[in-house]
Amino acid sequence: MRNGQIERTLKRVLTLSFSAALAWCIPVVASAQQARPASPSAPASVSANEQSVRDAIEAYRKAVDLGDTEAIAEFWSPEADYVDYKGRALKIHTPTIRERTQSREDGHIARQAPKTETLAVRFITPDVAVEDGTIERSDAPGDHPKLGRYCAMWVKKDGRWLIDGVRESLYRAAAGANKFQDLDWMIGDWVAEGPQGTIQVSCTWGPEKAYILRHLKVEPKGEEPALSATQWIGWDPVHERIHSFVYDSRGGYGQGIWSKDGDAWTVSTSGVLPDGQRTSATNFYSRVDDNTAIWESVDDQIEGRPGPDVRFRATRKPAKK
Secondary structure, eight states: OOHHHHHHHHHHHHTSOSOOOHHHHTTTTOOOSTTSOSSOOOOSSOOHHHHHHHHHHHHHHHHHHHTBHHHHHTTEEEEEEEEOTTOOEEEOOHHHHHHHSOBOTTSBBOSOOOEEEEEEEEEEETTEEEEEEEEEEOSSTTSOOEEEEEEEEEEEETTEEEEEEEEEOOOEEOTTOOTTTTTGGGOEEEEEEETTEEEEEEEEEOGGGOEEEEEEEEEESSSOOOEEEEEEEEEETTTTEEEEEEEETTSOEEEEEEEEETTEEEEEEEEEOTTSOEEEEEEEEEEEETTEEEEEEEEEEETTEEOOOEEEEEEEOOOOO
């Protein structure tokens, strides 16, 4: 195998994917009851008026937890509005709630409620209160949770506290979220055989499981020397996605952006070979079972020139005793 072919194979292998809104705004000031006391958090001593606001907040949370759209609608004032984390202003009224929420046949919201926590309640007047809090939500089951802030305006009308407006902040990845929950099974040692040679791979956790460290060694067929590389697989909190960087023993480097596609991961890669030529490819990683996986790379290009597709079958090595 010529040096250029070795570099191309290594670059393709190194950047493989080895690891891989109104319906939500309605319950923005409510949260699931998990890991929360039966009554809302409050200072040791609060006024009767503040406690009445906190009682209303808790009652609204319960309505959201039950997914009861009728009860949810009763907590919004006729003039209520909502500005979501993208800056979109929406008018909230009962028909909107009934039409926009995803409901089961029994009239209850089907999707999981977000979790919120009230941080403070302060009064503008005796009949106007502001609730500040945090909200944690997932866009779909199994997704990584996102954390944001909200500010809710409560007004007292005919003896009842109602939501008159909500303002929501930008979301970010929730602290402590397991951003690698779909990738952690790959930790361990692997070997892959292909027509170009053998690839030895070792994956370990970084400190606090903040990233995955991947060591690779490519042993080409013939008399060419082995090549090695180290890859860091981590979470990009700005774009909320998995991002990887790799450096090899010959001076090349690359990066990959990962997205999940069913049971497989797709990685859009780009890199630079030691001679300065730019590369790109689309890589796939498909898990067969706990001990077997398929690595593939297609659309390989070096300075715009296409190359052949690559496919490896990887097998987990037995754990060391």
